[in-house]
Amino acid sequence: MTFSRLDTHCRKLEAMEHALSMLRVDEAVMMPAGGGDKRAEAVATLAGMYHQQATAPEIADWIADAEAEDLNAAQKTALIEFRRDYLNKTCLPVAFVERQTAANMRSEQMWRALRPAGDWAEFLPALEAVVAAMREEAALRADVLGLAPYDALMEQYDPGNRAAAVAPVFDDLKRFLKSFIPEALEHQAQRRARRPMKPMNGPFPVERQRALGLSMMGALGFDFTHGRLDVSHHPFCGGVPTDVRMTTRYETREFLSALMGTLHETGHALYEQGLPTEWSHWPVGRARGMAIHESQSLFVEQQIARSDVFWSWAMPHLAEHLGEDAVAGWDLEDMLAHVHHVEPGFIRVDADEATYPLHVILRFEIEQELVSGALRPSDIPEAWNARMVEYLGLSTLDNPRDGAMQDVHWPAGAFGYFPSYTLGAMIAAQQWAALEASHPGAREDIARGDFTAINAWRRTQIWQRASTLSTPDLLVAATGEPLSARFFEAHLRRRYLG
Amino acid sequence: MTFSRLDTHCRKLEAMEHALSMLRVDEAVMMPAGGGDKRAEAVATLAGMYHQQATAPEIADWIADAEAEDLNAAQKTALIEFRRDYLNKTCLPVAFVERQTAANMRSEQMWRALRPAGDWAEFLPALEAVVAAMREEAALRADVLGLAPYDALMEQYDPGNRAAAVAPVFDDLKRFLKSFIPEALEHQAQRRARRPMKPMNGPFPVERQRALGLSMMGALGFDFTHGRLDVSHHPFCGGVPTDVRMTTRYETREFLSALMGTLHETGHALYEQGLPTEWSHWPVGRARGMAIHESQSLFVEQQIARSDVFWSWAMPHLAEHLGEDAVAGWDLEDMLAHVHHVEPGFIRVDADEATYPLHVILRFEIEQELVSGALRPSDIPEAWNARMVEYLGLSTLDNPRDGAMQDVHWPAGAFGYFPSYTLGAMIAAQQWAALEASHPGAREDIARGDFTAINAWRRTQIWQRASTLSTPDLLVAATGEPLSARFFEAHLRRRYLG
Numbered sequence: 001m002t003f004s005r006l007d008t009h010c011r012k013l014e015a016m017e018h019a020l021s022m023l024r025v026d027e028a029v030m031m032p033a034g035g036g037d038k039r040a041e042a043v044a045t046l047a048g049m050y051h052q053q054a055t056a057p058e059i060a061d062w063i064a065d066a067e068a069e070d071l072n073a074a075q076k077t078a079l080i081e082f083r084r085d086y087l088n089k090t091c092l093p094v095a096f097v098e099r100q101t102a103a104n105m106r107s108e109q110m111w112r113a114l115r116p117a118g119d120w121a122e123f124l125p126a127l128e129a130v131v132a133a134m135r136e137e138a139a140l141r142a143d144v145l146g147l148a149p150y151d152a153l154m155e156q157y158d159p160g161n162r163a164a165a166v167a168p169v170f171d172d173l174k175r176f177l178k179s180f181i182p183e184a185l186e187h188q189a190q191r192r193a194r195r196p197m198k199p200m201n202g203p204f205p206v207e208r209q210r211a212l213g214l215s216m217m218g219a220l221g222f223d224f225t226h227g228r229l230d231v232s233h234h235p236f237c238g239g240v241p242t243d244v245r246m247t248t249r250y251e252t253r254e255f256l257s258a259l260m261g262t263l264h265e266t267g268h269a270l271y272e273q274g275l276p277t278e279w280s281h282w283p284v285g286r287a288r289g290m291a292i293h294e295s296q297s298l299f300v301e302q303q304i305a306r307s308d309v310f311w312s313w314a315m316p317h318l319a320e321h322l323g324e325d326a327v328a329g330w331d332l333e334d335m336l337a338h339v340h341h342v343e344p345g346f347i348r349v350d351a352d353e354a355t356y357p358l359h360v361i362l363r364f365e366i367e368q369e370l371v372s373g374a375l376r377p378s379d380i381p382e383a384w385n386a387r388m389v390e391y392l393g394l395s396t397l398d399n400p401r402d403g404a405m406q407d408v409h410w411p412a413g414a415f416g417y418f419p420s421y422t423l424g425a426m427i428a429a430q431q432w433a434a435l436e437a438s439h440p441g442a443r444e445d446i447a448r449g450d451f452t453a454i455n456a457w458r459r460t461q462i463w464q465r466a467s468t469l470s471t472p473d474l475l476v477a478a479t480g481e482p483l484s485a486r487f488f489e490a491h492l493r494r495r496y497l498g
Numbered sequence: 499m500t501f502s503r504l505d506t507h508c509r510k511l512e513a514m515e516h517a518l519s520m521l522r523v524d525e526a527v528m529m530p531a532g533g534g535d536k537r538a539e540a541v542a543t544l545a546g547m548y549h550q551q552a553t554a555p556e557i558a559d560w561i562a563d564a565e566a567e568d569l570n571a572a573q574k575t576a577l578i579e580f581r582r583d584y585l586n587k588t589c590l591p592v593a594f595v596e597r598q599t600a601a602n603m604r605s606e607q608m609w610r611a612l613r614p615a616g617d618w619a620e621f622l623p624a625l626e627a628v629v630a631a632m633r634e635e636a637a638l639r640a641d642v643l644g645l646a647p648y649d650a651l652m653e654q655y656d657p658g659n660r661a662a663a664v665a666p667v668f669d670d671l672k673r674f675l676k677s678f679i680p681e682a683l684e685h686q687a688q689r690r691a692r693r694p695m696k697p698m699n700g701p702f703p704v705e706r707q708r709a710l711g712l713s714m715m716g717a718l719g720f721d722f723t724h725g726r727l728d729v730s731h732h733p734f735c736g737g738v739p740t741d742v743r744m745t746t747r748y749e750t751r752e753f754l755s756a757l758m759g760t761l762h763e764t765g766h767a768l769y770e771q772g773l774p775t776e777w778s779h780w781p782v783g784r785a786r787g788m789a790i791h792e793s794q795s796l797f798v799e800q801q802i803a804r805s806d807v808f809w810s811w812a813m814p815h816l817a818e819h820l821g822e823d824a825v826a827g828w829d830l831e832d833m834l835a836h837v838h839h840v841e842p843g844f845i846r847v848d849a850d851e852a853t854y855p856l857h858v859i860l861r862f863e864i865e866q867e868l869v870s871g872a873l874r875p876s877d878i879p880e881a882w883n884a885r886m887v888e889y890l891g892l893s894t895l896d897n898p899r900d901g902a903m904q905d906v907h908w909p910a911g912a913f914g915y916f917p918s919y920t921l922g923a924m925i926a927a928q929q930w931a932a933l934e935a936s937h938p939g940a941r942e943d944i945a946r947g948d949f950t951a952i953n954a955w956r957r958t959q960i961w962q963r964a965s966t967l968s969t970p971d972l973l974v975a976a977t978g979e980p981l982s983a984r985f986f987e988a989h990l991r992r993r994y995l996g
Contacts, residue, residue: 015540243537
């Protein structure tokens with residue numbers, strides 16, 4: 001039977017993915033600096049072997065043969081995702097991929113060197129090469145997949161997402177935020193006038209912060225027999241579903257950034273740990289894509305862990321783990337002043353949940369124009385500045401380092417990825433609304449630190465569905481309706497104007 | 499050119515070895531229990547892929563073609579080891595390996611289950627299957643390699659070692675030890691009568707023991723930019739030469755076992771870190787074999803770290819890292835009483851350097867008879883007991899758990915490996931004598947904590963030679979003469995009767 005040949009093939013690929021994933025974790029968490037060159041060589045060689053085996057021409061025949069076989073429902077679903085995955089992996093000619101990889105690597109290296117000084121002029125030629133290759137890539141993908149060029153790029157990250165569906169929702173959200181943010185800031189100023197923000201009473205020793213993070217992870221449902229928490233320079237959630245490796249990093253002067261980072265990654269980790277184990281070697285058994293993954297991390301971070309009920313439960317635990325005088329004399333309102341602080345800024349990754357989407361929408365708009373050719377790379381700084389001024393009232397014209405040079409995505413050739421972040425935030429809010437509709441006691445659960453029913457809903461509606469549905473279909477299946485900005489907008493209104 | 503095809507092939511194999519090695523380290527140091535099943539599956543799949551690629555039939559042609567090419571000296575040396583390595587990897591038919599692996603795995607699992615109760619009778623049938631397969635293996639290897647069956651097994655671990663050369667040296671050592679050990683015990687009793695052994699003033703916190711170990715590793719020349727020290731249940735030295743992962747384990751009631759374990763593994767680590775980096779992907783670039791590897795760990799542990807001069811340097815560091823009252827009131831003699839304690843016992847891995855070789859010689863003698871068929875597995879307990887009584891004055895007849903069931907080697911199918919441990923001890927002593935002949939100040943160096951000249955000698959004589967010579971040839975190249983027991987005997991006499 002051909003299907004079982006595919007199945008065996010998938011187990012081989014899974015073993016190589018396992019190795020690559022763990023080598024990346026080890027590199028970030030454990031590896032001494034001198035191990036880097038050989039590690040890079042080993043990972044590149046293994047990744048090349050993986051790509052060669054994953055894209056072998058005979059697999060196309062296996063898929064076609066298997067489609068004619070008498071398969072059960074799970075196998076049929078698996079086969080659809082096999083085909084989609086294989087098509088996406090093989091739609092670019094090898095010679096093109098090699099040329100593009102060289103351009104992207106050179107550009108990323110230049111970006112690392114030139115970003116600190118914000119030397120846009122020196123960087124521009126490298127980015128122009130990346131954008132030229134990306135436009136070629138988009139055309140090639142579009143041709144094979146029968147999609148518009150930008151949609152063909154997004155398809156890698158969120159299967160089924162289309163700009164025609166996303167753009168109106170982003171427009172709705174943008175309109176909302178342009179009036180909401182000034183209101184929220186005004187509201188915040190009034191509250192601060194009544195009650196000034198209390199500074200954090202550090203230092204908070206790393207070991208205590210770690211104990212706090214571990215205890216919160218456990219309460220939220222993280223399974224420590226199938227994962228662990230370590231430290232790395234850039235926090236991530238990696239490993240494999242049976243062994244999820246999360247990292248965070250600690251600053252001793254305050255504890256919120258490490259804790260909220262840990263809770264964010266816990267959201268990713270719960271998704272991975274909740275995937276159907278029997279499909280782990282099939283493409284259909286993987287997490288659906290970047291937007292859904294981000295919805296799971298933001299569900300925990302924004303919907304649960306920035307809520308007032310969460311902190312009414314969590315405050316006693318702060319004292320328990322950080323010490324009695326950690327937030328001595330603080331009440332819930334003092335804590336929420338830190339958790340709900342809104343402040344427009346230049347840097348996307350430092351942005352709060354209210355201003356963050358505008359950073360994303362700005363990039364979404366610009367990259368669509370780069371793909372279509374309406375905008376040239378040399379025009380990016382001006383386009384960026386115009387939107388930053390319009391959306392957040394900040395000019396980046398003299399500051400490319402904190403403008404178009406702040407993210408690694410474009411220098412590394414990743415276009416069509418940015419929308420996932422804000423789609424994730426909106427999907428999380430939409431999921432919360434659907435959950436609360438079916439389980440009206442969800443907020444009371446959080447106030448008691450009981451996440452059982454909440455996780456049970458997510459397990460059924462999201463995690464166990466893995467990649468059986470496209471991104472938009474999964475959202476409809478879980479929440480009963482297509483993507484809408486109104487849930488996220490209502491969420492912001494409740495939290496910041498309530 | 500065919501040689502460059504072999505070279506590329508080796509880089510692929512090296513990447514897979516890198517992954518397998520790091521996955522094993524991660525498993526022992528980091529992995530949560532629930533990750534075990536998937537990890538085992540991934541490692542087995544990768545190991546299978548590795549074996550398939552390392553033994554591909556076309557490689558035989560590549561080697562033959564390359565041998566006819568115009569190669570430089572390094573390439574020629576590399577090719578000799580390619581051929582040896584390939585021959586050793588391919589001399590067993592696949593069907594046999596599968597059958598043997600099944601027998602060995604079943605036996606090892608049964609051993610794990612039955613060893614605690616010492617249930618020899620229940621375990622015997624599984625071991626009989628292992629021994630039968632091992633005798634088949636020895637015959638197959640002997641046939642291909644043109645060696646005697648036991649030599650063909652040893653060849654896997656120490657290329658070039660032959661029982662005909664090893665047995666007389668072991669006999670010499672055995673004769674020596676049978677009279678030496680009672681003398682050393684008598685000597686020890688007299689010293690203890692003059693000055694009783696002081697108990698260790700624990701507890702010694704793990705973090706302090708770790709700091710002590712790291713400081714000693716650094717002094718001995720361990721390069722922390724290319725390696726690190728962690729904790730695992732069974733201490734080991736793993737990873738890759740550019741990223742050597744050592745482990746130890748700590749008990750808080752005393753600090754010597756963790757420290758001596760750390761120093762032992764440091765010896766292995768220095769060898770790995772000292773291998774020629776430009777050959778790292780070639781078989782000839784690897785460490786020579788088990789006996790030479792053990793000689794490097796025992797050189798550090800026995801020749802350096804159990805010497806009086808080492809402790810005259812190390813004692814102040816104990817106070818510095820473990821605290822002033824760690825060994826308060828101890829002088830060098832008090833410390834050496836612990837470091838040089840001799841006591842015949844049942845368990846090989848717990849044995850001191852004086853009694854350890856008799857454990858090994860006993861096994862060497864028995865396994866030769868198992869290979870030849872002179873001894874049946876059912877006769878092992880009696881043969882074991884007779885030798886334990888003769889060599890160490892201890893009976894194991896009623897105690898198979900601490901007799902023939904104590905080691906994993908035979909249950910797992912490893913025969914011909916045990917000699918390496920004591921060969922390592924003898925080679926270390928022989929190396930020390932050669933080093934001291936060329937550098938008479940070596941002991942003064944140790945007393946000052948200066949290991950530069952000692953490591954420089956080892957780098958040139960051992961580490962940089964990697965696998966360019968057979969085990970006996972490497973010993974002659976480094977020390978000027980073939981294996982002899984007299985250096986190790988003189989070492990023991992000096993240390994325990996001096």
